[in-house]
Amino acid sequence: MEAIQNEIVAFHHVSKIYNTGTVALSQFHFSITEGEFISFLGPSGCGKSTALRMVAGLGDATEGKVEVFGQNPKEVIKNTNDVAFVFQDANLLPWRTVLENVMLPLELRGSDKKSRKEDAIKVLEMVGLKDHIKSYPRQLSGGMRMRVSIARALAAKPKLLLMDEPFAALDEITRQTLQTELLEIWKREKMTILFVTHNVFEAVYLSTRIAVLSARPGRLSSIIDVDLPYPRERTDERFTEYVDISSQSLENSSTRRELV
Amino acid sequence: MSVQTATTQTKEIVAQSNNTGKLKIWSKSKWKIIGPIAALVVFLSLWQFVPIMVGVQPFILPKPTDVLQAAVEDWELLWPAIQITVAESVIGFVISAIIGIGFAVLLASSKILEISIYPYAVILQTIPVVAVAPIVVIWFGSGFNSIVMISFLIGFFPIISNTLMGLNSVDKNMSELFTLYNASKWQKMWKLRIPAAMPYMMTGLKISSTLSIVGAITGEYIAGIGGGKGGLGYAITVAAVQLKTPYLFACGIAAAIFGIVFYLLVSLFSHFMLRSWHESAMKGEK
Ligand SMILES: Nc1ncnc2c1ncn2[C@@H]1O[C@H](COP(=O)(O)OP(=O)(O)OP(=O)(O)O)[C@@H](O)[C@H]1O
Ligand SMILES: [Mg+2]
Numbered sequence: 001m002e003a004i005q006n007e008i009v010a011f012h013h014v015s016k017i018y019n020t021g022t023v024a025l026s027q028f029h030f031s032i033t034e035g036e037f038i039s040f041l042g043p044s045g046c047g048k049s050t051a052l053r054m055v056a057g058l059g060d061a062t063e064g065k066v067e068v069f070g071q072n073p074k075e076v077i078k079n080t081n082d083v084a085f086v087f088q089d090a091n092l093l094p095w096r097t098v099l100e101n102v103m104l105p106l107e108l109r110g111s112d113k114k115s116r117k118e119d120a121i122k123v124l125e126m127v128g129l130k131d132h133i134k135s136y137p138r139q140l141s142g143g144m145r146m147r148v149s150i151a152r153a154l155a156a157k158p159k160l161l162l163m164d165e166p167f168a169a170l171d172e173i174t175r176q177t178l179q180t181e182l183l184e185i186w187k188r189e190k191m192t193i194l195f196v197t198h199n200v201f202e203a204v205y206l207s208t209r210i211a212v213l214s215a216r217p218g219r220l221s222s223i224i225d226v227d228l229p230y231p232r233e234r235t236d237e238r239f240t241e242y243v244d245i246s247s248q249s250l251e252n253s254s255t256r257r258e259l260v
Numbered sequence: 261m262s263v264q265t266a267t268t269q270t271k272e273i274v275a276q277s278n279n280t281g282k283l284k285i286w287s288k289s290k291w292k293i294i295g296p297i298a299a300l301v302v303f304l305s306l307w308q309f310v311p312i313m314v315g316v317q318p319f320i321l322p323k324p325t326d327v328l329q330a331a332v333e334d335w336e337l338l339w340p341a342i343q344i345t346v347a348e349s350v351i352g353f354v355i356s357a358i359i360g361i362g363f364a365v366l367l368a369s370s371k372i373l374e375i376s377i378y379p380y381a382v383i384l385q386t387i388p389v390v391a392v393a394p395i396v397v398i399w400f401g402s403g404f405n406s407i408v409m410i411s412f413l414i415g416f417f418p419i420i421s422n423t424l425m426g427l428n429s430v431d432k433n434m435s436e437l438f439t440l441y442n443a444s445k446w447q448k449m450w451k452l453r454i455p456a457a458m459p460y461m462m463t464g465l466k467i468s469s470t471l472s473i474v475g476a477i478t479g480e481y482i483a484g485i486g487g488g489k490g491g492l493g494y495a496i497t498v499a500a501v502q503l504k505t506p507y508l509f510a511c512g513i514a515a516a517i518f519g520i521v522f523y524l525l526v527s528l529f530s531h532f533m534l535r536s537w538h539e540s541a542m543k544g545e546k
Binding site (some may be wrong): 083087091093105 | 436437438439441443455458
């Protein structure tokens, strides 16, 4: 019973075939428990986004089913604030200020005006943007925009945070800073995070577990437990070992090795 | 110490480059102003002196001074005519804006409505308004009401088609973001689709601002004055019949000036509305 209660996301033999005939996912079976930081690592086009979008209720499985908190994802989205999504580009509304962008989820969910603003300022403080609340997105750098996007996702206090290659468009230094900040937030807020990436270093630096996917058709090729304490040292010997292991599985995944 | 000197030096350099930058901008923009003015002066002098040299009669081609004289002499006639045309065009424009935007939002709120009604809106647009104007006069009587109606009919379509295009141009990711937060259809409309359509709407308004004047003047040609005083279009027909060509030119130029002013006002409004975010409205900042 206990184990089931802590299960946050469950893919039950999920397949997804788009109506173009593309098999994006095939027999994907995987589950995520509370408090984990999971990365989906895989080559381009292996169905990572497809899987993530299903968790957010933005797409349906052709076969099998996806459950979030033991429920249909669409129901969870409809009734609670428990799931948030961070897109690859910051996806901010250009006509709204930073503060107004972050308040959007609270506004749509109909929380009252005063607490809305307080909550938004709190999360903006968390991502270090308190001085920019009146700026418009176009006045910010790419990294700052991504911070706003993360703040917006955090504003409604989600239990599950879904991130689709959020740092892919950023430069290396900004990316590393945001990775470290994300880990701090993850630890403090005790969330579960599902993170999509095709960057091996990123996956090893962040995750408690890495799910390696293979391409065409997208399927689970291996699972790597990253048994390293946080904060992780990128130059550490064991870190490098994990990077090697992950790179290898990523390579093997393209030769269609199966391991479930 | 050396660091300090370095910073003061850079400050000076920055200040210098600022100055030269300003100078460059001024010498560039100076020509932007002087150029058109010079062209206008050349044009007006040619217009003034060529008819004298060739010996054209003023009722065929009046000189600028003839036009100016006619405008001053008949100012008591011209001014009320301008006021009437302005009223007709502005009312026609405002009605096309309200109904155009309202109708577009209504159509966009339901795919079925849009698919079934929009084609007819397109077909209606292809009917030349001049051709149906007499029917408008039959329905609304001659004079003011019909003229406003014709102005509205001409200005309406660019607004509805542009607004509709804007409402349907929303970025897919943003739309999904709203879905994720369980936004209702009308929340999506008010907080996402309408703001996203704003640049398109403004383009529609700008196009219609000029068309509404065309509509009003055409309306006056067709719908007459119906007992009241006539606007510029009516004054032009009367002047043409009486061969008061200089006055006719004065009316035409007054309509053109009104057209420019109205367009600029609508552009200013558009700039104000899009100030916070739209690219084309941001040029000054770069
Ligand atoms: N809406 C769609 N319609 C048809 N095919 C699609 C659609 N979305 C994705 N696909 C296809 O499904 C496959 C998986 O796509 P997906 O976006 O999930 O890959 P990904 O792993 O996220 O890749 P990337 O790392 O490039 O983002 C691809 O071959 C893609 O072309
Ligand atoms: Mg993707």
